[in-house]
Amino acid sequence: MAAALTLPAMPVQAADIPGTDEIVHSANVEHVTNVPKPASIAATINTDIAFQGDYAYVGNYGGFSIYNIKNPKKTSVVSSVVCPGSQMDLSVYGDLLFASVDSSRNDDSCSSVGQPASVKESWEGIRIFDVSDKANPKYIKSVETSCGSHTHTLVPDKKRHNVYLYISSYSPSASFPDCQPPHDKISIVKVPLKKPTQASVVATPVVFPDGGNETQPGLLVPTSGCHDITVYAEKGIAAGACMGDGVLFDIRDPEKPKVTARTTDPNFAFWHSATFNNAGTKVVFTDELGGGGAATCNEAVGPNRGADAIYDIKHGKLVFKSYFKIPRYQADTENCVAHNGSLIPVKGRDLMVQAWYQGGASIWDFTDSAHPKEIGYFERGPAAEGSGGFWSAYYYNGYVYASDFNRGFDVIKINDWRATPAQKVRFDRLNVQTQGSFTR
Numbered sequence: 001m002a003a004a005l006t007l008p009a010m011p012v013q014a015a016d017i018p019g020t021d022e023i024v025h026s027a028n029v030e031h032v033t034n035v036p037k038p039a040s041i042a043a044t045i046n047t048d049i050a051f052q053g054d055y056a057y058v059g060n061y062g063g064f065s066i067y068n069i070k071n072p073k074k075t076s077v078v079s080s081v082v083c084p085g086s087q088m089d090l091s092v093y094g095d096l097l098f099a100s101v102d103s104s105r106n107d108d109s110c111s112s113v114g115q116p117a118s119v120k121e122s123w124e125g126i127r128i129f130d131v132s133d134k135a136n137p138k139y140i141k142s143v144e145t146s147c148g149s150h151t152h153t154l155v156p157d158k159k160r161h162n163v164y165l166y167i168s169s170y171s172p173s174a175s176f177p178d179c180q181p182p183h184d185k186i187s188i189v190k191v192p193l194k195k196p197t198q199a200s201v202v203a204t205p206v207v208f209p210d211g212g213n214e215t216q217p218g219l220l221v222p223t224s225g226c227h228d229i230t231v232y233a234e235k236g237i238a239a240g241a242c243m244g245d246g247v248l249f250d251i252r253d254p255e256k257p258k259v260t261a262r263t264t265d266p267n268f269a270f271w272h273s274a275t276f277n278n279a280g281t282k283v284v285f286t287d288e289l290g291g292g293g294a295a296t297c298n299e300a301v302g303p304n305r306g307a308d309a310i311y312d313i314k315h316g317k318l319v320f321k322s323y324f325k326i327p328r329y330q331a332d333t334e335n336c337v338a339h340n341g342s343l344i345p346v347k348g349r350d351l352m353v354q355a356w357y358q359g360g361a362s363i364w365d366f367t368d369s370a371h372p373k374e375i376g377y378f379e380r381g382p383a384a385e386g387s388g389g390f391w392s393a394y395y396y397n398g399y400v401y402a403s404d405f406n407r408g409f410d411v412i413k414i415n416d417w418r419a420t421p422a423q424k425v426r427f428d429r430l431n432v433q434t435q436g437s438f439t440r
Contacts, residue, residue, distance in 0.1 A: 018381030025378040032411040038080035046403040051430040059088035083110035091154040091431040095132040100149035108142035117176040124148030145187040147179035165189040170225035184208040213244030220270035239274035286338035297336035306337040321369035334358035340392035345425040345438040357389035
């Protein structure tokens with residue numbers, strides 16, 4: 001097994017690149033099953049995943065699908081909802097499913113079509129569905145938000161009367177009536193759980209009163225808001241991946257988040273997402289160099305760009321410790337960069353599984369912040385379509401679930417002593433950007 005895990009770190013040769021769509025993985029990883037996308041949304045790409053009970057909810061530019069994962073080996077589609085509007089970033093709470101729309105539409109309906117944001121009547125924001133009947137989800141409410149909703153993060157109310165959605169969006173323009181510069185803020189939607197149709201925007205706190213990082217050479221897009229936020233509500237903290245900036249927040253009052261620390265990195269082009277360790281003493285930020293469409297996991301780009309950056313939190317400040325990037329070079333035709341992942345719940349050890357688009361799923365250990373290392377992987381060879389790979393790869397109740405752009409929904413098993421304790425940890429719900437602690 002050691003040879004299988006270390007060999008790919010050597011300089012890549014043409015013979016090392018798997019064949020088109022060929023599955024390869026380390027000896028400690030098992031491919032359990034793959035479920036193709038439902039026909040109704042097969043033409044559009046899969047995106048993020050949320051979990052609750054025996055079900056997984058998978059976003060797609062064309063809508064979303066619900067999968068029964070009670071028996072992971074027999075994962076199956078329960079229903080598929082056609083409701084176009086990228087990116088369809090999802091979260092779930094009780095009988096409610098929340099979906100982000102960051103593509104300007106002619107109205108908020110599921111039969112809408114694209115319409116320029118320069119048209120005042122155009123819509124983008126949050127859609128809310130009742131998923132109490134998994135076979136027949138019902139669209140019950142929409143909330144328009146400034147510049148739409150590229151991603152959102154669910155923040156539970158301590159009294160459990162409401163949930164909040166922190167809406168991340170960016171790229172304002174003077175020609176967009178509902179997305180005016182300077183944007184530099186997030187929108188907060190409050191959802192009364194007993195009356196979700198009364199959901200509304202209750203605050204739009206400014207994150208960057210000084211405009212944020214706009215002049216650093218090599219930025220994909222200058223800061224004009226946040227791309228994604230991860231909250232650790234138990235500890236009253238959040239981490240924002242905000243285009244050109246990494247941010248820490250105090251969220252003890254969920255309607256009034258306060259910026260407590262900021263940092264930049266000359267090697268980062270686009271701060272994309274964030275993950276706390278279980279102790280809340282570290283944050284892993286990802287850099288989406290190339291915007292997810294470029295080949296950045298190759299020798300030419302190197303190990304420090306398009307990577308993860310690991311920060312320790314010391315006295316409330318972000319202290320850089322190291323970078324992590326998959327050691328397996330990808331072909332120059334493969335879009336590959338750090339993307340969405342989650343902790344593997346092992347107390348006392350910082351383990352993570354993470355999607356890298358065509359770099360597949362990487363299992364890695366950052367217990368030593370300064371010396372992270374990959375301990376397992378799963379990937380396919382270059383996609384027949386030319387672009388693809390895993391958008392998200394998350395650990396949930398003993399298995400890794402991954403949403404592939406084109407190939408559908410994959411179930412993966414880790415057979416490694418470092419991850420074995422995680423098999424005893426069970427969650428009733430997992431919205432990965434809404435972190436909760438585990439004790440085992």
